[in-house]
Each structure stands twice: as C-alpha cells, then as structure tokens.
Amino acid sequence: MASVSEQSKFDEEKKQGGYALGTEVDVSSSFETINALVAEDHEHDIKLRTMSWQKTAVLLAGDQVCLAIMAQSWSLSVLGWVPGLITMVLSGILFWVTSITMHKYIMKHPQIKDICDFGYYVFGQSKIAYVFSSFMLLANNILLIGFHVLTGAKVLNTLSGHTLCTAVFSVIATIMGIVMSSPRTLHHVSFMSMFSSACMGIAILLFLIFAGIEAAPAYGYNGYYPTDGPVKTYAFPLPGTTWVNCMNAVLNITFLWVPQILFPSFIAEMERPQDFPKALAVLAAISAILFIIPPVIGFRYLGQYATAPAFGSLGITAYKKASFGFVIVPTLIIGVIYANVTAKFIYLRIMGKSKHAHSNTFIGWGVWVLVMIGIWIIAFIFSEVVPSMGDFLSLLGAAFDSFFGFIFFAVAYWQLNRGRLFSGLAKTGLTVLNVFILFVGLFLLGPGLYAAVEAIITDYSGSVTPAFTCANMAI
Template sequence: MSTLEKIDEKKHGYTLGTVADESGSIDTIAALVAADHQHDIKLRTMSWKKTACLLAGEQVCLAIMAQSWSLSVLGWVPGIITMLLSGILFWITSMTMHKYIMKYPQILDICDFGYHVFGRSKAAYVFSAFMLLANNILLIGFHILTGAKILNTLSDHSLCTAVFSVIATIMGIVMAVPRTLQHVSFMSMFSSAFMGLAILLFLIFAGIENAPLYGYGGNYPSLGPVKTYAFPLPGTTWVNCMNAVLNITFLWVPQILFPSFIAEMERPQEFPKALAVLTAISVILFIVPPAIGFRYLGQYSTAPAFGSLGVVSYKKASFGFVIVPTLIIGVIYANVTAKFVYLRIMGKSKHAHSHTVIGWGVWILVMVVIWVLGFVFAEVIPSMGDFLSLLSAAFDSFFGFIYFAVAYWQLNRGMLFRGPFQTLMTLTNIFILAVGLFMLGPGLYAAVEAIIADYSGSTNPAFSCANMAI
C-alpha cells in the first residue's frame, strides 16, 4: 500500500490522522502534494517566500495603529513588556504548531489541528469549526466597517455610512473570487506596501504638526500638554488596562489561519523561514511606530492613531492608504473561511478541485454569504474596537495559547522535564496555558464589561447613516 493510500479519507481525501502517518515523514508530504497536483485547481503550490508575503499581508494591518492607544493606557513599562512578551510567545507557539503539523502533515486547518490535539475528538473539531467561522466572519465585518470609515473620512461623509459599507462589501466579494492562497499572496504584497506607506506618513505628520487634536478624554489642550508616562495614569480602570492588553495580544495572535497557510505550501517543512521573516517584520512594526506615535500623541492617542492628527489633510493622506490592506486582509480571512465551508459542501466530488460551472457557482455563492454576514455584523455592532477585545479574549485565548500548550504536551509526553532546556520549555508552556486561561476568564469579563458600557451609552442604530469618519 502506498503512503497516500494509508491516509484516512474521512474528509475530502486527506487525513484526519492515523498511527502510520504520525512521523510526519517527507514521503507523506510528497504524496499529499502529488495528489493535490492531479487536480485542475492546485492548492499546495506556495513557496516559503510567497507564504511570507501572505503572512505579512495578514499581519501588517490597521491594528498596528491602535497600539499607541494601548501604550497611552498602560504606560511605557507595562506596554512595552506586554509587546515583547507577546512576540516571544508568538514565536514559541507558532513553532509548536509547525512541529505538530509536521507530525500530522495532512492537517488542513485549525479545525483539523483541534481534532488531533484533543485526542481525535469530533467535539473538538465542531467547536474549532464554530470558533473559526465566528472569528473570521466577525473580522470580515470589522474590515467592512473600517472600509466604510475610510470612505467616510476621504469623502467628508458624502454618502450614508451604510452605503459605504455596501461598497466595501461588494469590493471585497470581487477581490475574494480567486480560490488559491497563492493568488491572494500576490495581493498581500500590495497590502503590506500600502499599510507601510500609511504608517510612514502618519509618523511624519505626527512629528511635524504642532500638536494632536483629538483624544478620548478631550481635545487638545484640554488634557494639558502632550506627555508620556511609565505607568498607567491615576484613575485608569482595570477594564481599560485589560482591554489595552487584549488589543496588543490580538495583533500578535494570527495563528488561527496558519494551518490553512501551511496546508497550501509545496514544502510545508520550510514554514519556519516564512515565520522568521514575519517575526522580524512584526517586532519592528508592532513596537517602533506605536512607540513613536505615543511619544507625539501621548494621552491624546486614539485607536487608530490617525484619528488624533490635528490637520485634516494629514489624516486623509495617511488613513486613505489603509483601504488597500483593509480589503485584502478581509479577502484572506474570507478565502480561509469559504474554503472550509466549500470543501464540506463539495466533499470529494470533481467540483471541489475542478473548473466547473457548479464548482465556481457554489464557491462564489459561499463567498457572497460570508461577506453579507460580515456586513450585517459590521452594521449592528456598536463598537468594533471593543469587539476586537472580545475576539482576543474569546478566540485568541484558544487559538493563540491554549491549543498550542496542549499541542506541546502531546508532542513531549514522557519527556517534559528531560534536561534543563526541556524543563524550561515545559514551564514556558505552562505559563502559555495560564495566559490563555486568564484571557478566557478575566479578559473575557473585561471585554464584555466594555461592550455593556457601549450599549448603555449613545450608540448608532443598526444600518446607520451617521458619519463614522475618524
């Protein structure tokens, strides 16, 4: 029997895991790639360089511009420590994920990952599937809302905000038609470049203007001269601090998509190269621009930081470039989400991997439904900023920490304390598990409290025409 024939075909021709394949041998990977390349639509085609572009396109995002606000809440010391610690844990958990997937190279997405990690549990698979769909569709909604904010800002609210949301949704659907991540990775290069340009312009404008204009506590100079501080200011609530921490961890926890990216690599064993590129980019962009932003905006920092700029032309010139990464990142999440749904509809039929009318029709229909659901969430949620904290607490606690602490235990059972380094890594993963549980408990409570506060105040009605420009 060939390597591929040993693979359990419970789902669309790929393994959910068998003892024979637990070694994650190169032969198994080669067999999976060979089987995929027999299809009209080939998925396992990305090199590590294209994967690096895809990772950067997904990570270099608007959330970077919310980190100055996090620093304004936490202060320099807790803020920078949280950023550095999040980066270290990101690298460790991502490498654990890769090692586990190399043991089970047939894993296609985070749902397969959860199925394996929790003892081939169907309940874990269903739970992971629900979380994947909920997380991704809410994030697509966030990007639709962001697109509407950008169009509002650039046009001085020339149209109803709901109309701008419809425009962003239609643009997203059209851009999301390609079915392979290799095609999306090409778009990701433009996403990273435009986001980088927006960040650069913001830093220049923040540095040359006399003072920021807008702050959550009041407009300049009502809060006094711009200042920075080492620790949270007196009166800062625990809920605000927790939401600032969740805001940082949200940026550093993209692993929910990583199994899907690895599954479309021709040589998934080279994923650490792409991860190293992403980590180097992230350490610079996730810390340096927010720190500079906090230096010039101080207690007037907003999320995103573009909103604090005092000169309208500066705000438009920098924030306008964000429209490209906003749509492309939405496309990345939509592709992974649609692929999960599509392959479960099509199963092992010829339409799943062929250029047929039925195949393309179902793919486009699934994509439309996903973006429409995202549009609905974008219109009915009062504050997407607080919902990002909710996403971080409810989803990233599992997909950024808990899943990978369990994966480490599965990979190292029987030798958790074998030698100083192994002991250190075991203790680190116990800490990772504790962080995930803390986010799931107190973190989730803080996020919900912030949302309740939003609903108790003045909120825009659903499908509102109200001006949402920053």
C-alpha cells in the same frame, strides 16, 4: 511512497471518532505523506499546494501588517511605557514559541488542513473539539471580515468628507471585497498581499511624519487638545485608569500578535510545508519592527491623546486623508484572506470528494461564488448592527485567541513531548514556558473575557449607534 489516500484515511478517522491521543508519526513517514498529498493535489485542475516559503512570507505579512498596528499607541497610553512594552515583547516571544510548536505538530500530522483539523487532533481526535473549533473559526473570521467592512466605510467616509450614507459606503466595501475574493487559491491571494503590506507601510510612515511635524495632536478620548493638559508620556497607567481599560489594552496587543488561526490553512497550501519556519522568521522580523517602533513613536508624540487608530489624533484634515487613505488597500485584502480561508472551509464540506471540489466546472465555481457572497453579506450585517466593533474584537481576543493563540499550542507541546517533558535543562525550561502559555490562555479566557464583556455592556448603556446608520463615521 505513502498512499495518496492519506487525506481519505484522515477523514474516515474523524467519522469513526479517532484513535489514541497523541498518536505520533515518524519524520520519514511525515515527509512521505507530504509528498503524497502534494502529488495528489497536483493532479487536480485547481492546485492548492503550490506556495513557496517566500510566497507564504508575503501572505503572512499581508495578513499581519494591518490597521491594528495603529491602535497600539492607544494601548501604550493606557498601560504606560513599562507594562505596555513588557506586554508587547512578551507577546512577540510567545507568538514565536507557539507558532513553532504548531508547525512541529502539523509536521507530525501533515493531513491537517485548517485550525479545525488541528483542534481535532490536539484534543485526542475528538469530534466535539472539531465542531467547537469550526464554530470559533467561522465566528472569528466572519466578525473580522465585518470589522474590515466597517473600516472600509470609515476610510471612504474620511476621504470623501461623508458625501454618502455610511451604510452605502459599507455596501461599496462589501462589493469590492466579494470581487477581490474570487481567487480560489492562497497562491493568487499572496500577490495581493504585496500591495497590502506596501500600502500599510506607506500609511504608517506618513502618520509618523505628520505626527512629528504637527505642533500638537488635535484630539484624544478625554477631549480636544489642550483640555487634557500638555502631551505627556508616563511609565505606568495614569491615576483613575480602570482595570477594564487596562485589560482591553492588553487584549488589543495580544490580538495583533495572535494570527495562528490562519497558519494551518497557509501551511496546507505550501508545496514544502517543512519550510514554513523560514516564512515565520520573516514575519517575526517584520512584526518586531512594525508592532513596536511605530506605536512607540506614536505614543511619544501623542501621549494621552492617542486614539485607536492613531490617525484620529492628527489635527490637519489633509494629513488624516493622506495617511488613512492608504489603509483601504490592506483593509480589503486582509478581509479577502480571511474570506478565502472561511470560504474554503465551507466549500470543501459542501463539495466533499466530488470532481467539482478541485475542478474548473460551472457547479464548482458557482458554489464558490455563492459561498463567498454569503460570507461577505453576513459580515456586512455584523458590521452594521454591532455598536462597537472594537470592543467585539476584544471579545474575540479573549474568547477565541485564548484558544488559538495559547491553549491549543500548550496542549500540542505536551503531546509532542510526553515522557520527556523534563529531560534536561533546556527541555525543562520549555516545559515551564508552555505551562505559562497555558495559564496566559486561561487568564485571557477568564478575566480577559470578563473585561471585554464589561466594555460591551458599557457601550450598550450609553448611546448606541443605530443599525445601518447614515451617521458620519470618519475619523
């Protein structure tokens, strides 16, 4: 069996600047390394590598069955049926291909603990790539947590009829997030994910029922019904639709389909990481249904009046509260998932190899709580000072998902298959597909980033929501 010091050797490699690009490990050696890492982990008080593939599937579903699903009807209203559905289906296919490539690469390098380690390896064991990936991980996750703080405040505003200042509701959501983030293992967080997925599923189902039984939607971004004419659907973007709007609608779809930033962290806490494709298959099946069917039905009934999220188009207040109210659970729990991954990254670099890193000590738990509080407070500040979190999520999708959803994995494919990229028809087809994946990532990083920045500039040129506002933000 391999030595249990594999992780120490990996850390030392990073300090020394690494070794040859694409150094490969054979399958038997990888399994020995996995067994050694699991055995070493199970000697600790706090055991991380304990998740089964079933628990991982639940965690994946808890992360992905989210409010962003309810923004896809708006994307269809911008793009129309043909470009919209093509983007959705293509995003799903690329999600599967890149996720499988990521897993194969991690099985070659099972010491990888997070997306930062992945970036370190995939770009030639580069410390610069590690630092760059670390910055993107922290920025992406903390802004996403801030988005969920803001969403929690919107839900509480909607349910209460704005009985308190919105900033107060944000504080309440932040405190709830901190308390729920106390577990130090994803194994425990996966239990919460079951409730998250169930509540989001109920919210989606109620919305579809209410949208179907209402005579017409109440509101769209071009005015209240029927100022924008009767509800209609269309195959292609309506005349006057700007390129920036189309690009942001595409980013909205790709953002939903690109969760791979968390996948290495999930795999690192599996007892049998080789079983991850089983969990991924469950997620792919769930995503294929929920990411396409509800948005299609929503667009059918809302047409050009679709908002993001679609709950905002409902006309009867009781319908909004009944459906949108369930969103508070996934909003907080998804924030907890991102907070756990972020806190673990920071925590393990603070604690290093000390006994507190994996033990139930006062210092260990004290540092964990302080790190978690710090993450949620920074996220709260972002949620209050950013004028439009929706546009900033488009910025995240362009700047970060271009790497974490596409570029990283096209490079990983090249490393895994060097010397045999065109050895047969099937391999040639996969190689061409991964070249396309690379260009998709570069396109999101170029024109996509430009469109996201243009949308933010437009926000600032108009009325900007003041920081720590008390204004009513109910949908």
